[in-house]
Amino acid sequence: MSPRPERSARTGRSRSGPRRPPARPQATARNAELLAKFETLTPNIEPRRFTDLITVPELLMGVDDRRFEQTTPVQSAVFDTVAAGHDLVACAETGTGKTAAFLLPLMQRLLRANAEREGSARILVLAPTRELAVQIEDDVQGFGYHTSMRCAAVFGGVGMDGQEQALKAGVDVVVATPGRLMDHLRAGIAAFTGLDVLVLDEADRMLDMGFWPDVKFIVSQLPPGRPRQTLLFSATMPEEVMGFALEIMQSPRLVQLGIRNAPATTITHKAELLGRHEKTAWLSRFLRRAPGPTLVFSSTKRGADRLARDLQSQGIRAAALHADRTQADRLRAVEGFKSGTHRVLVATDIAARGLDIDAIETVVNFEVPFNREGYVHRVGRAGRAGSTGTAITLVSPDERHDMEEIADAFGLVLFEDAHAELVEAGEAIDGALPPVETASVAAERPRRPRTRRPRASEPAATPAVADVASEATSSPQESETTDTAADTPAEDGTGDAARKRRRRRRRRSGPKSDETVEGDGSPPEATGNGSDESGEP
Numbered sequence: 001m002s003p004r005p006e007r008s009a010r011t012g013r014s015r016s017g018p019r020r021p022p023a024r025p026q027a028t029a030r031n032a033e034l035l036a037k038f039e040t041l042t043p044n045i046e047p048r049r050f051t052d053l054i055t056v057p058e059l060l061m062g063v064d065d066r067r068f069e070q071t072t073p074v075q076s077a078v079f080d081t082v083a084a085g086h087d088l089v090a091c092a093e094t095g096t097g098k099t100a101a102f103l104l105p106l107m108q109r110l111l112r113a114n115a116e117r118e119g120s121a122r123i124l125v126l127a128p129t130r131e132l133a134v135q136i137e138d139d140v141q142g143f144g145y146h147t148s149m150r151c152a153a154v155f156g157g158v159g160m161d162g163q164e165q166a167l168k169a170g171v172d173v174v175v176a177t178p179g180r181l182m183d184h185l186r187a188g189i190a191a192f193t194g195l196d197v198l199v200l201d202e203a204d205r206m207l208d209m210g211f212w213p214d215v216k217f218i219v220s221q222l223p224p225g226r227p228r229q230t231l232l233f234s235a236t237m238p239e240e241v242m243g244f245a246l247e248i249m250q251s252p253r254l255v256q257l258g259i260r261n262a263p264a265t266t267i268t269h270k271a272e273l274l275g276r277h278e279k280t281a282w283l284s285r286f287l288r289r290a291p292g293p294t295l296v297f298s299s300t301k302r303g304a305d306r307l308a309r310d311l312q313s314q315g316i317r318a319a320a321l322h323a324d325r326t327q328a329d330r331l332r333a334v335e336g337f338k339s340g341t342h343r344v345l346v347a348t349d350i351a352a353r354g355l356d357i358d359a360i361e362t363v364v365n366f367e368v369p370f371n372r373e374g375y376v377h378r379v380g381r382a383g384r385a386g387s388t389g390t391a392i393t394l395v396s397p398d399e400r401h402d403m404e405e406i407a408d409a410f411g412l413v414l415f416e417d418a419h420a421e422l423v424e425a426g427e428a429i430d431g432a433l434p435p436v437e438t439a440s441v442a443a444e445r446p447r448r449p450r451t452r453r454p455r456a457s458e459p460a461a462t463p464a465v466a467d468v469a470s471e472a473t474s475s476p477q478e479s480e481t482t483d484t485a486a487d488t489p490a491e492d493g494t495g496d497a498a499r500k501r502r503r504r505r506r507r508r509s510g511p512k513s514d515e516t517v518e519g520d521g522s523p524p525e526a527t528g529n530g531s532d533e534s535g536e537p
Helices: 029-035 057-065 073-083 098-113 130-143 161-169 178-186 203-208 212-220 239-248 276-289 301-313 327-339 372-379 397-410 420-424 463-472 476-480 496-509
Strands: 088-091 123-126 151-154 173-176 197-201 229-234 253-256 267-273 294-297 318-321 344-347 362-365 389-395
Touching (some): 029 239, 057 130, 073 088, 073 098, 098 197, 130 327, 151 161, 151 178, 161 178, 173 178, 203 229, 203 239, 212 239, 267 397, 276 301, 301 318, 301 344, 318 327, 372 389, 372 397, 389 397
Parallel strands (some): 088 253, 123 197, 151 173, 294 344, 294 362
16 A cells, blocks of 8 residues: 555645645634633642653653653643543643653553553544654654654654554554544554554644644444543643533543643744845845744745755755655754754754754744734744743745734734844945835846857957946845845846847947848847746746
8 A cells, every 4th residue: 555645734825925824813712612611720730750750660750761851831730630541631831841741641551551562552632744753753662762652753754664564463553644544444453453542742732733634533443342541732722622521521620721822922023024135135244143943934835945955055054854854854944953964954844843853942933924823832842841932033025014913912022123233233234135025026026147159250348348247247146135226227248238238339349250140230138027928947
């Protein structure tokens, strides 16, 4: 069976680029009605020592290996509820340690039971992306290093044979993306007759990515008569997620930590007003001064590749991460970023989901996110587990309204010091920024001059013409940092005025040979804007 491609979020077109899906309301009457059906717990978020919570020596050794000493708020809040076997919905900010919050109590319960494998996994974890699935598998293997527990990750982009062998051999924990697990279920490879626990991790993201029908199908294939604990973890709580949780859970508890659907309070938010073609130059200069690892978000896969190449050409160690890259390339990019081989990781929203790297200090949005929830998920890659971080959004004139809506929703004050850092450092991008209200979107693409090799019959170039040729072959980087080169009248030898001057010089000098071209005595001219007729560089 051929690998099934992972599906991505649906996008559209609008007047100025990708359509931005409308953000879900923060609270509605339907939300309140659904929330009332949960048993809402008052969370105890006081730090607790893992030596007081973990009683299985082998599991505690794995926790010590990972230098876990005290619980985070979400771990303190849900540990006892998960360990007791209750169904639970936990809503918390990203980067707060949700994975360990459900893995450690579940693994301890299985180890205490000391049950033999029944040829079926005991715990099934569904995750929206390959990266998150690999991260959870790594956590299971790390915590359970000194135990006999085994785990298998099942995701698309790679062959099914190795996954099939692992599933048939028997494992305790299966971590899977919905699409690939459906392939195994339909092929009769995966069976969960002995399943004790179902975990839906980052459920809101699975909904956004279009995996919700797959999730419902997978749940429908689980044994109906066997008691099962169901856990759902999410950064936000859309109505669809809450409604489904009520359908599949028994007397579910609800734990909410912090403000729902809001960035972590430890993150500093900034915005830079830039023309679209200024963003790469600004980012390059910023990265040369930024000391730590930086995660850059691009809204498109092609944009991520292009930006990574541009940064590499300027000596910045960068790698791209998106769904079209092979699984091996994606793993190399993530591992290189973790190890420091790459200082910059340029990623799309879907691919970066599940990145759990504590060292990320700065997140840069190369384009404004599609909606408020997208902004929360992006900036949540920084400031994880209570550490501080910085989120910078590069805003072009046509994106300003969208960014202001996001800022207003979270009470952020932006745009006051736009462009200030580079100006203070004496590194302002050449050319003054046009006013936001009157900036021309059509003028934002830099144009590349086109040069022509002189014919043998042409007269020797005068100093003025030589200067023209020199300017026409200037470096692309210099042309990219000029704000209005494509709009201003050409005074450097590439416009109508320059062509007239060249014709007058040739007429005054007269014919040089019998090979003069018929007509006005001048050779064919290049187009005045220095580009192809299509206007593409």
